[in-house]
Amino acid sequence: MKHRHLIDIVAIPMLLLLIVPLIGLGSRSSLTDLWQALASQELQQAVTVTAQTSIIAILCVIIGGTPLAVWLNRNPLSRWRTLLVDLPAVLPPAVAGLALLTIFGRTGWLGPTLTAFGWQIPFTPLAVVLAQTFVAAPLYIRSASAALQGIEPDVLNAARVDGASRYELWRYVIVPLAMPGLQAGVAMALARALGEFGATALFAGSMPGQTRTLALAIYINADYDSATAIAMSLILLMSAVVLLLIVKRVNTTT
Amino acid sequence: MHRRRFIIISGSMLGFTLLSACTQVATPAATAFNLAVAASLKDVMQALDASFRQQNPRPAAILQAAGSGSLAQQILDGARFDVFASADRTSMAKVVDAKIITDADVVTIATADMIVVANPKSAVTALTALATPGTKVVLADSTVPAGRYAQIALANLTALHGVEYANQVNANVVSLETNVRAVLQKVQSGEADAGIVYTADIAKLSDNNIQTIPIPDQYGVQAEYVAAVLPGAQTESHAFLAFIRGNDAQAIWQSFGFRA
Numbered sequence: 001m002k003h004r005h006l007i008d009i010v011a012i013p014m015l016l017l018l019i020v021p022l023i024g025l026g027s028r029s030s031l032t033d034l035w036q037a038l039a040s041q042e043l044q045q046a047v048t049v050t051a052q053t054s055i056i057a058i059l060c061v062i063i064g065g066t067p068l069a070v071w072l073n074r075n076p077l078s079r080w081r082t083l084l085v086d087l088p089a090v091l092p093p094a095v096a097g098l099a100l101l102t103i104f105g106r107t108g109w110l111g112p113t114l115t116a117f118g119w120q121i122p123f124t125p126l127a128v129v130l131a132q133t134f135v136a137a138p139l140y141i142r143s144a145s146a147a148l149q150g151i152e153p154d155v156l157n158a159a160r161v162d163g164a165s166r167y168e169l170w171r172y173v174i175v176p177l178a179m180p181g182l183q184a185g186v187a188m189a190l191a192r193a194l195g196e197f198g199a200t201a202l203f204a205g206s207m208p209g210q211t212r213t214l215a216l217a218i219y220i221n222a223d224y225d226s227a228t229a230i231a232m233s234l235i236l237l238m239s240a241v242v243l244l245l246i247v248k249r250v251n252t253t254t
Numbered sequence: 255m256h257r258r259r260f261i262i263i264s265g266s267m268l269g270f271t272l273l274s275a276c277t278q279v280a281t282p283a284a285t286a287f288n289l290a291v292a293a294s295l296k297d298v299m300q301a302l303d304a305s306f307r308q309q310n311p312r313p314a315a316i317l318q319a320a321g322s323g324s325l326a327q328q329i330l331d332g333a334r335f336d337v338f339a340s341a342d343r344t345s346m347a348k349v350v351d352a353k354i355i356t357d358a359d360v361v362t363i364a365t366a367d368m369i370v371v372a373n374p375k376s377a378v379t380a381l382t383a384l385a386t387p388g389t390k391v392v393l394a395d396s397t398v399p400a401g402r403y404a405q406i407a408l409a410n411l412t413a414l415h416g417v418e419y420a421n422q423v424n425a426n427v428v429s430l431e432t433n434v435r436a437v438l439q440k441v442q443s444g445e446a447d448a449g450i451v452y453t454a455d456i457a458k459l460s461d462n463n464i465q466t467i468p469i470p471d472q473y474g475v476q477a478e479y480v481a482a483v484l485p486g487a488q489t490e491s492h493a494f495l496a497f498i499r500g501n502d503a504q505a506i507w508q509s510f511g512f513r514a
Binding site for chain 2: 101105106107120122123201202205206207208210211212216219220221222225226
């Protein structure tokens with residue numbers, strides 16, 4: 001009981017630090033500000049760009065990340081898995097942007113080839129998708145890999161003994177069992193993609209209606225018109241809350 | 255074992271903190287200036303402070319270099335600085351409007367011109383090329399001073415290159431950057447062909463990744479840098495402000511691409 005009280009007290013400072021600034025955001029905004037920001041073309045463009053790019057990015061993450069998670073679990077390289085997969089996630093975003101430029105930029109490794117075909121990736125929505133995929137995929141892969149590894153080999157063996165084909169094994173055993181982890185991974189990755197800023201700014205630029213995502217629009221408005229910036233932040237924050245609630249719901253119902 | 259290591263690490267961290275606190279106390283009576291300066295003024299302010307300190311010994315100034323708008327916001331939120339140097343009057347006006355200083359406190363310290371920069375590998379060699387379809391142009395966003403000045407310069411240049419000039423250039427814009435340094439970076443790296451920046455941004459560049467195309471004076475636009483001593487500042491701040499506006503500072507300003 002005594003310990004309980006102590007932990008209540010020492011836990012509070014960090015709790016306040018995490019929560020109070022977010023409440024502060026809400027308190028600085030009024031309903032009229034929020035309404036004005038919602039009605040502005042700038043915000044609508046930013047929301048559209050963000051939604052389109054992050055949905056495509058998350059599809060790339062699922063389609064490309066799931067096989068990689070499976071492969072990493074089977075491969076002897078898996079000792080290095082955490083390093084391989086976590087590195088992009090802990091890189092400062094600006095570094096991620098520079099790294100992408102060295103490959104896909106006009107003067108990057110693939111630049112001359114792409115230019116020969118008349119393509120340029122920087123300054124296009126595709127660059128935003130690439131940046132988001134690069135920073136968000138590790139979160140999904142980590143979660144998916146853990147979920148797949150958590151499945152008891154006995155369960156799989158039992159299914160095989162019962163004559164399940166490889167497809168049936170995946171369709172009726174592995175995917176359903178790993179689903180909570182996969183869903184949590186998708187939600188975390190999507191939240192990360194929605195908030196992507198640094199890599200996008202360097203690699204994709206900031207063109208309204210093309211590459212200016214919500215996070216970039218917030219940054220550019222923060223100095224100039226902080227009411228708009230705060231209203232935009234609230235919108236981003238609310239979408240993150242919705243995503244996190246989905247994760248929580250998925251985790252508690254299973 | 256872990257516990258002991260933890261104690262050693264935290265103990266030494268505490269030790270360092272105390273040590274650094276002591277060394278700060280031991281500095282001479284004159285304290286360093288605490289300057290809030292527009293990002294583009296960072297290097298020149300450092301040089302000006304170094305020059306000022308030759309006659310007035312004190313530790314090197316602590317510079318808070320950021321966008322003028324966010325510095326103004328910090329001052330409104332209670333941040334304490336000796337001097338605020340802004341890249342435009344708009345940001346300074348925020349501080350005046352908040353009655354922290356008055357209009358009489360605000361003085362012009364320098365001006366800078368806007369200049370077109372182009373990547374040497376691009377086809378851009380003249381101002382007209384900015385309007386050629388297919389040229390990738392990067393400008394600063396109109397929410398920052400460099401972006402507003404760029405638009406004024408483009409509007410002025412329509413007198414020289416035709417009424418459609420500004421529209422054609424704007425149609426070639428592939429990105430509106432959050433700050434002028436990002437404009438320069440994208441042209442240097444070759445992702446963009448050309449952009450518009452301050453002369454001060456390129457004065458100290460030593461690489462040949464950039465070529466410059468000046469805007470003729472009669473069409474150009476001058477960015478005006480203003481400064482003010484803030485309430486509660488050290489008395490010598492006024493001497494410093496007088497120094498950076500004085501004759502001795504001219505050469506320093508010019509070497510950094512400003513007009514004093």
